[in-house]
Amino acid sequence: MLHALEGSQAIAQAVALCRPGVVAAYPITPQTHIVENISKLVADGKLKCEFVSVESEFSAASVALGAAATGSRAYTASSSQGILLMAEVLFNIAGLRLPMVLTCANRAIGAPINIWNDHQDSMTVRDSGWIQLFCADNQEAVDTTIQAFRIAERLELPVMVCMDGFVLTHTLEVVDLPSAEQVDSYLPPFTFANKLDPRRPLSLGTLVGPEYYSESRHSLHRALQKSIPEIVAADKDWKKLTGRSAGGLLTVEGPKDAKTAILAMGSVVSTLCEANEVLAPKRKTKLIKLRAFRPFPVEALVQVCEGLTELIVVDRAFSPGQGGILGTEVRSALAGMKKKPTIKNFAIGLGGRDIPLETITHLLDAAKEQEEGDFAILDVELNKLPPEDR
Amino acid sequence: MAKSSSQLKDEILKRRSQPKEPAAPVTDESDLARLRKSQPRFRGLEAGHRACQGCGEALAARLVTEAAGPDVILTNATGCLEVFTTPWPQSAWRLPWIHSLFENSAAIASGVEAALKAQGRATKVIAMGGDGGTFDIGFQALSGMLERQHNVLYVCYDNEAYMNTGIQRSGSTPHAAMTTTSPPGKERMGKRHLKKDLLSIIAAHHIPYAASASVAYPADIRRKVRRAVSITGPTFLLIHSPCPLGWGFDSERTIELARLAVQTGLFPLVELERGEITGVMPIRKPRPVADYLKIQNRFRHLFVEDPRALKEREHLQALADHNIDQYGLAGEGADPLDADGADTVRRGGLVD
Amino acid sequence: MKLLTRGAFALPGTSLDFKTGTWRNQMPVHKHWGAPCHYVCPAGEDAQAYIGKLQEGHPQAAWEVLVAVNPMPATTGRVCPHPCEQACNRGKMDEPIAIHLIERYLGDEAIKNNWAYPVEGKAKGEPIAVVGAGPAGISAAYHLRRRGYRVTMFDALPEAGGLLRSAIPITRLPREVLDAELARILALGIEFKPRQALGRDLRLDDLLADYQFVFLGVGAGKSRHWSVDGAVPSEMHEGLGLLKEWIAVGKVPIPKSVVIHGGGNTAVDLARVMKRAGTAEVHVITASGLPGPDADPKDVLNVVPREFEQAVEEGVVFHPYRTIQRLLMRGSKMVGIEMVRLKKIKAASGRTQRVAFEGTETVLHVDMVVPAIGEVIDPTGFESLVGGADYFKADPWGRIETHDRVLVGGDARGDRGTVTAAIGDGRIAAGVIDSALAKAEMPAVKRRDFIPYETLNPNYFEPAARAKEPTLPIGRRTDTEEIEGGLTTAQIGQEAARCFSCGNCMACDNCWTLCPDNAVVKTRDRATDGSHYVFDYEFCKGCGLCAKECPCGYIGMTDDA
Structure with missing residues (x-):
């Protein structure tokens, strides 16, 4: 009801x-x-x-x-x-x-x-x-x-x-x-x-x-x-x-032939889905919604990453001095793939920072710039920090 | 491969279904195992546990579980008692027992009790902890349990320091006692602070019943446990349980020490109902605290030629005298419930 | 390989797989020590044992334990100086158990209820002769009868009892008590032949021909020679003679003042008799000390302490640590004595000597001096056995070197001096005879070591005042009424409950209750060692707590090899 x-x-x-x-x-x-x-x-x-x-x-x-x-x-x-x-x-x-x-x-x-x-x-x-x-x-x-x-x-x-x-x-x-x-x-x-x-x-x-x-x-x-x-x-x-699924281990949305995918957990996935449809239909991006973080569904993830060239992992938390937690785990999970995508990793929306629809384009753009293995807080505004703390 | 719980359940049920052997009519040493099974008392804590020789806490736990009987669930804070009773795969308990963490025995007990209530079961819950797990780290959970009026008896085995970790001072360590974190030295004479008056704090929760007891007076422990478990609601029992290793005395003297703690007035035995004193065990002839202190290594530094030592001895005497005044412990005549009479033995054993 | 349970839960009571007994280097053991009351009792009574039965609520069983050793508890409960009470460990806490009152109670109850002596079967063994129906002879006859022998007991007097009848005042031992107890013993099947004096009516050789063994309990009937530097008063009375005369005919001399020389029951009894009869001043001079809290029990008057107190109450004056050095005479009339202080002192040789101290002489003005320094045997009829000695010289079993079928006991030995010692001698002699005739074990004369107070744990006993016997006030004391009364059943129960049960298990459960390791197991019946508990050495860690806390000292720790 x-x-x-x-x-x-x-x-x-x-x-x-x-x-x-x-x-x-x-x-x-x-x-x-x-x-x-x-x-x-x-x-x-x-x-x-x-x-x-x-x-x-x-x-x-x-x-x-x-x-x-x-x-x-x-x-x-x-x-x-x-x-x-x-x-x-x-x-x-x-x-x-x-x-x-x-x-x-x-x-x-x-x-x-x-x-x-x-x-x-x-x-x-x-x-x-x-x-x-x-x-x-x-x-x-x-x-x-x-x-x-x-x-x-x-x-x-x-x-x-x-x-x-x-x-x-x-x-x-x-x-x-x-x-x-x-x-x-x-x-x-x-x-x-x-x-x-x-x-x-x-x-x-x-x-x-x-x-x-x-x-x-x-x-x-x-x-x-x-x-x-x-x-x-x-x-x-x-x-x-x-008649309803709650998302199994993970679900994939977006165009089937997309070579780029964004992986995320929680409500941000809903935002990114909507943004994907509204703002970036031409950039052909898949969205992987990870539901099971523990246990980590390595096999299922490898399966849905077959054929991808780029995977952008969106974290909502990170391990200071190391990087995104989800990003690190995805890198580790896909390490065994023969043709694995390059994996980019960003944290967004920390402590309630707003995640507007435009985030998706920022993500896709920033991913182009990021070097393999790096991590960044996408929406950080460094000018708010004293120079020595940037 | 771990055994599934259903396999184990079958195993246990099979063991239980085997007929019980009849009690031995004549006994000698060869019948020990059989005799052990037919003891005329409930065995909550079985032999084979790994407590040190003369452990006051082991004795107290044995007495408490004996008095409380078989329809009980126990929760146990981390500490000596937990460690020496349950090195897997062995357990010395014959009661359902759970250990979770150091500071949550009272909260676990609250959960157990809530579940029993939800299931309509009348089993009594007894939460147990040492003084560290009760006076200090587990105090908040205990206070919460009392405030929420859970039907739980909380028993604190008070051996006046963190013994499991190697004798560090706790909130219950008496003033001037030496521990590994309150060592005497040029600048210090043992613990600087006083023993926390936990019972008064407990009393302030206005629970139906709270009492202190001592392993030197087993019949008194039994009586207090029975009283506590007969009450629906939170009850509390503080049992003075000397630690031969931690206090530095020979294992045979556990009871002697416990008795002296009571007879000097340093550990008053009192009962409180709704926060009001309703009973004390009077002391017929108070003993000087030095009689108690001088046979323990933890007070050794108070018996040297040093004016500070004398001052601390006098301080402890004053604390004992204060207890005697405060609780009206000075007894008169031959009161059978006084500190001497309470452990009176009789031919043929105690009938209580 | 043990399989890990899910979440690592464990099954109940599985700690029994872990044998903590291997940790031990000392182990507790049950040790049945002697109780001091038992150790010192000349008759060999184990008061701890019968008080135990009494505590269990079995007075008849208690009496049976008692009369297995001493057939005359109603008598000894009244007349014995009860060294058991001086030795009683309870005295170190508050006051000793009133053992004599318990003994007396059991004896009186047995008479009142006609409890049957634990003597079975008919006398059918070899015939044994007992000469002398005093305490030693009666005890020997009784114990021989218990062992099945046919006993014939001879006495010179018309009635049995020996000095119990002839020398102990009625005020201490009512004759109906003595008569009842003796009658019950004789009724067990002991043939008693009165008016048969050795050397007059009987010949030792005849006895030895007719009987397998002869027990001589002939007592010491002759007063010991007494003089002061060779001088004696012209009109000489000796103590035991005066006392016997008074008991027999109710008359004593009544001088204005008298000094009685001696430190035993005869001296004190006579002093009280003379005081009551009207002698204004009665003095007792003794080389011993007086009973009291600080006195050395080995060096005090050999009397019941209460008797001494009552004598003082009645006005008898005692002079301890003194002896008579000179008689003061005016012609043949005695006007006083000179006494001097003395002490028993260990000389360089190691023997004790009595040393009088010069300069401590004092004079007592008295009309009469009565020696009561003890008696020696009258050897008529057995001169060949004793030679010229004052007493028999016997080994601890009563055997003498001069004849292998003659045993002696009681005052005839010279090293005894109490009714209870005589009773002990009779029992041991009976055992010796039994061992010779039936190859029974020789009776033990050494007792097990008694347990010192320090080995007990008195914390478990409440202070409780010793029961006091009802005593006639001085004004109501007569020559015919018993001065002391007995206790009620309730009082006896309370008194028995004061007993520490020294050195013996009283099944108080303390070890069972206090073992932190559940290594003391309780038995429904008695364990093989007579206690109610068994140590489970598989688990006992040897902490020593049970031993330390055993109220009775019944548990000891020993090295565990």
Whole structure:
């Protein structure tokens, strides 16, 4: 059924449709509206769950961890500093192989403090062992949230659903919400074999020494890799049920014979798509929308890059002193291709910097100038910096 | 290849379905394993854990889990207890137990409790941590748990320093104690600051029940644990648990030390309900703090010819006297609940 | 190869695969020490053991433990100076257990309820003769009967009891108690032949012909020779004679003032009798010290401390560490004595000597002096065995060199001096006879080491006042009524609960409760070593906590080879 909903509101509805047992959250802009909406659903009796308003993001993740370990479907959401404060727990959740879903309303990291959108928060915890799925619009975010619970619970892995702060969370869009029956048929009730239970008193979170630690890390690595078919299947089944795909591992748009492609994640893809149609139809550019960042779908990416001569990777975060995170990973992923495209890498829209439609032409032009292996912040205005800091 | 949880579940179910052996009628050393299974008390913490000799924390944890019984889920902060009980693939616990991180035992417990509530299960949750994980790094999570009124008993095993990392001072380390980060020297006489009055902070949360206890008084621990778990809502227990290695004393003296800490007034045993004192264990004959201090290496520097040493000894005596005044610990007569009477033994064991 | 579980979870209780016992270099062991009360008891009573039974709520079983050693607890509970209480470790914390009152209680209860002595079967073994029906003879007869022998006991007097009957005032030992206890023992099947004096009615050779063994418990019936530098008063009375006379006919001389010389029960009993009879001034001069908190128990009056206190209460004046140096006479009339301070001092030779100190002489004006310095044997009828000596010289088992089928015990030995010692002698002699005739093991005369107070952990015992026996006030004390009473059942329960159970497990669960490593395992029944706990050495790390905290000192640490 179609609803005109603010992104956060839509996510709250989607979470409620998944019937979580425990939701724990701590307010941070721009995630706040999500948890506000969930607590309202709880207050109104529309969602039967334990809503725990904790004293920090650290505890939000911890409460969700405890709840998942006890066999309840657990959910939390955060942003930016909150994600960083959770970082220690996020690694722990994945290492313990506890399924749960977290919405990251992507936001920049301070200092300087900045409440607006980029991807530095989720990128910083990319090594935590979580599946990370990036959404381009609110419909995708709703569908991905529901799929995320199924993926998480089948694999005993946590899933982070990343959606751009403000751009998506605070934007009113028409969203098709599935019915409760649809979701129930898609997502069975949660059972966790290793849950904390006095009838079967397991010890969770033991000390593992050097003789087994590598194996435990390998096991987690393999679990992430093996989640690729599960992510694909979850989306395929969803499409069967609702007629909508949320983007699988990645999707490609634009002219089939284009030799140049732009790769990006999140809402910027929607902007670039529109710009591509409006401003640069003659420059024949494909757009690759990457949804699965963890696991990184190397094979699928290589496949769609066959025949390209130039690939422009758009980052919304970067690793200072190194370059774009996505760019680096794409370079690494395509390193084995026989005829690989030249890869250009730019960060744009940091800390909420506006991404106008013209960005696409700037990108395509700048790419011509950039040397292979370089990285730049496309929209940086150096004249705003003292000379010695440029 | 990792075993799937369903495989393990089958394994466990198979083990459980095997008939239990009948209790041994006659016993000798060869029947030990069988005897171990038929002990007339619940074993929450099994033998084979790797705590140091004479570990007060291991004893306290054993007593707490025994008293709380089998319908309990435990959460455990990082620390000695966590390390020595669960070096994979072994676990000394016979209760469902989870360790996550150093500072989130209370938050994990909150989540466990929320899940139990969501599932309609009545299992009791006990969160555990050392003094570092409780007084210091895990304090925020604890405060949050208490404020949100989770139905959890939080037990802090207080051995007054970061022992797992090698004896560094914590907020719970007593004044003037030597640790590796509060060493005495030309400019210092051990820890400069005071032991944090955690119980008063806990009391300020106005929770239904909070108490301090000591491994020297096991019956008192049992009573307090039972009282705490019978309450629906947040409860707190601070258990003084001497550390032979960290404090520098022979492993056989753990109980003696714990007893002296109580009898000197340095570690008062009190009970608080809704923040108000409702019970104290009186001290029949307070012992001078020197009796307690001089048998511990961590106070060795207070027993040298140095006016600063004397001053610190007097300071600690004054702190003990202050506790005795503050909590009204000076007992009179032969009160069976006083610091001497509370550990009275009887032929045939305690029936409590 | 162990397969890693997902998320590295572990199964419950699997730590049992890790044997922490390998860490140990010291190991706890159960050690049943002697309790001091047992160690010092001349009769060999293990008070700790019977108090334990009493605590368990089994008074009859407690009595059975007691009479397995001493058949006359109602009597000894009243007359023994109970060195057990002086030795009692509880005295180092507050006050000793009132063991004599517990003993007395059990003895009285047995009489009241007619509890059967643990003596089974019929006497059918070899015949044994016991000469003398005093404490030593009765004990020997009883223990021989317990072991199945046919016993015939002879005594010169018309009734059994020996000096219990002839020399102990009724105020200390009511005769109905003595009679009841003796009657119950004799009824076990001991043939008693009264009015049979050795050398008058019996010949030793006849006895040796008719009986396999002869036990001599003939006591010391003759007063020891006493003089001061060879001088004796013209009208000489000796202590035991006066006391016996008083018990038999109820009469004593009543001088204005008297000095009794001696440091034993006879001296104190006589002093009290004479004081009550009307002697204005009664003095006791003794070379020993007086009982008290700071006194060396080996160097004090050999009497029940309470008896001494009661004597002082009644007005008897004691002069400790003194001896009589001179009698002051006016013609044949005695006007006083000169006494001097003395002390037992270890000489260079290593032997103790009594040294009188010049310049400490004082004069006591008294009309009469009564020596009560002890008695020696009257060898009539067995002169051949004893030679000219004052006493028998016997080994710790009562064997003498002059005859291999004669054993002696009690006061006839000279190195005894109490009723309980005589009872101990009788029991050991019975064991020696049994070992000779039935190849039983020789009875042990050495006790296990007793446990010092420092090895206990008194923290686990609450201070609790010692029970006090009801005592007649001075004004109501007569010559016929027992001065001290017994305790009620409730009081006995409280008193028994004060016992430290020195050196023996009392199943208090402390080791089981305090082991951080779950390495103390509780047994439903007794473990092989008699305790209720087994150490699981697979896991015991040897921390020593159980040993340190064992209230009873029953656990010790030993090197683990």
